[in-house]
Amino acid sequence: MEVVQVLCMKGGNGDTSYAKNSLLQVMNQKSNIVDKGHNRGNRNNLCCNNFPTSLCIADMGCSSGPNTFFALLEVVSTVAKVGKKMGLRLPEIQVFVNDLPGNDFNTIFTSLPKFQKDLQKTTGAGAESCFITGVPGSFYSRLFPRKSLHFVHSSYGLQWLSQRLESNKGNIYMASSSPPRVLKAYYEQFQSDFSMFLRCRSEELVEGGSMVLTFLGRRSDDPSSKECCYIWELLAVALNDMVAEGRIEEGKMDSFNIPQYTPSQGEVKCEIEKEGSFTVNGVKVSEVN
DSSP states (O other): OOHHHHOOOOOSSSTTSGGGSOHHHHHHHHHHHHHHHTSSHHHIIIIISSOOSEEEEEEETOOSSTHHHHHHHHHHHHHHHHHHHTTOOOOEEEEEEEEOTTSOHHHHHHTHHHHHHHHHHHHOOOGGGEEEEEEESOTTSOOSOTTOEEEEEEESOTTBOSSOOOOOTTOSSOOTTSOHHHHHHHHHHHHHHHHHHHHHHHHHEEEEEEEEEEOOOBSSSOTTSHHHHHHHHHHHHHHHHHHHTTSSOHHHHHHOOOOBOOOBHHHHHHHHHHHOSOOOOOOOOOOOO
């Protein structure tokens, strides 16, 4: 079965849901969105030279936790501050929240009234100033008309790959025991996916538009280092024990691989430069403990 059909965070608001277990992502977003997206050169390109009367924003890989509207509130608040300094009112804002079709969009929209109250409190803008639309689909494909977006945000989404990788016997991810062909396959899939993402967004963004992308990445040059693979190696040990006990079929274990690649800063920059549509205005590395 294709990854796009099955991959999603756990929906709802239960104790094991993504909504109740995504605080780490929320904390990291607070320091990333405003600093990278608007307080540097992008703000001048997007707002100051030609402050728009309407603004289209896309949050790609929005999932269904509190970080969905947290990210959007940060972006809209920043636009409001820029407009206020220029003596201009907040433009009408169209927000597209995107994730794979299996995502729990219902939980997002049941949280909409709280977001509208927070927006009113933060910017003074009512619900008539910000319109929210759900867009199911893979961000490794075109999702919007040409030159229709002003700002794209994606947090903790682009490390997920579009395809399930080949057999990696005894492992469920890259590991120190994985053969070189497995490491190569993961990296090449990341290159293909990220390049496609950049190509699609370059078609959809207006001139002067910008993106803030947050990856789960690594400092090491070794993609199989414990920095990014240790947790999966521990899980593989547990699953292999279950195979030995006859609780899981060996064939199923060998065919299962986590469709994720945590790139280094150099690998991300390399793909951006190679694709050629975007310029990197800033990079910030945050350590996750």
